Amino acid sequence: MSPSIATNQTILVVGGGIGGMTAALEAAECGKQVILVERNATLGGRTARMNRYFPKMCHPTCGLEINLRRLKGNRNVRVMTMAEVSSVTGRRGDYTIILKLTPRYVNTNCTACGDCAAAVEAEISNPYEYGLSKTRVAYLPHTMAYPMHYVLDPSIIGTADAGKAKAACKYDAIDLDMQAETVELKAGAIVWATGWKPYDAAKIQPYGYDRFANVITSLEFERLADPHGPTGGKLLRPSDGKEAKNIAFIQCAGSRDENHLRHCSRICCMASLKQTHYVREACGESGKSTIYYIDIRVIDRLEDFYRKVQQDPTVSFVKSKVAKIVEDKDGNPVLHGVDTEGYHRYATTHDLVVLAVGMEPETNGIKLPDDLLLDSSGFIEGSHDEGMFGAGAATSPLDVNRSVQSATAAALRAIQVVHKTAAAEGGRP
């Protein structure tokens, strides 16, 4: 076990998505010592996988770049990727954290030249693309990766590819002997910015996400629309690669449902409204978006965005929760249900169905410290000892904008805790 690398005036931030990066930077820029741990090989989280933000339709790379620049210019933040919290003991002002570090098999000599990726042959499903494409076993997580280092998938160890990758590297950056490690560290306050994950769409049996190729999730649709994505930004449907022009969006896929997620995921209405812009950009007047909804829930000033989409003649709205999807002989999904405005029974064929899947806490299914307070859906509310805080989408379903606000608030609370710790220890904060 490595020696302690932090003190109890340190703030630990768990999760390196937009919320965690913000909380870490806000605290660090106030002069606090911060450790930012991220389970994956890169910072950026789910935000880095979006095509555009609503409501301004700007690119996530922009916001990420600003944060990465702040990070590079700040000596108070120590970033640890491929690091997972395995236990937390102690209390407010005096936590002991055990981290589990997974080997990257690439050291900091890496210049991201890509020679290792060119040398290897085996492929894995690309996690960054939600499995929509393959990537080599030596890969760069994405173009905005931080740290900007390649990663070797653990499956490469012991294969011929491992030797090829090592031989191809001109900088002696590949270290096949790296081992998993355990690190213990101290912190005075912990910010849990563990984020969210999409609800498993296959559990919504009548929609057939696991049976029909042309039923995809809203996150997969983000990747299809991304010019750097697996289809180069073309809206090609998975079954036959045909361009999808008539696209259905199903709201509340998993949310607001006692059988799935009890809560409203809050952002999915805006996400689908945003995605109608992608259809319009890709197909112009010949595209057609249909949103099937229970109620459209867009909050405060986002209402303006909704009104604009309502005026778009290529977008129509059907007030109905779709009852089931079947597939016709050409692989087109056919949506069945009854609408609430007139109670008309419909059976409508589309090229592609996008399920606006709900958000659940990424930590569902993971054992968290007993002291943390969770709500009925698993979102983090705080801790009994008031030394740990939730930030961003770990606290409730939030968009990027509100995640950042939440993270800033969490940073302030964490700063207050370490201030008090310092005062109690008689030192200067």
Next chain:
Amino acid sequence: MSEQNQQAVARYRNNFLKEVEDRVEDGEWVKMCMQCGVCAGSCPFGPHWEHSPQKIFMMIRAGKREEVLASDSMWMCTSCYNCIVRCPRKLPITHIMHGLAHYAHRLGMAPKGQPTREIARLFWNNLAKTGRVNELKFSLAMYFKDGFVQGIKNLLAMQGIGMGLMKARRLNPMEILGGHKCKDKDGIHKMIAKAREIEERKQGYAS
């Protein structure tokens, strides 16, 4: 208009939702419906009845008392439970539909001659008499419910099946003479009367 119906109208005036909440089994769930339409879309009988559950619930809230109670929809429910399983708000839709059917029947507002209601009525009368179902009498009552001539036609059409059942000793022709009954017939009658009394008290028919 039946006496009970008059009482109910006077008591609840224009608040049919309140009436359903008080008097219909599981009626207090109706206000939880968020009108998503999954029940209507999931119902295998969907296209064949007048009002889907979703529509019935909205009609209750809109105070359409006559239309709801006279609807044939509740009588079409086959209790497949698809709607209960799928309802995102966990409304016991099947039970509410049966509760509404029962309530409409008690008020004398259920649709006359509706076939499934007619079968339910014949079945209950048959069962309540002796505490045992007399299948022969029940079948005959069903065949003849639309008149003598239709009854004979039905009998002839079902002849083969009837003979087969008799051969397999699944149908005893002697059942026509009274038939088998439970040990304590009077006890059954008392139980039914008591259950009815409790129900009337609970649902406020008595007052």
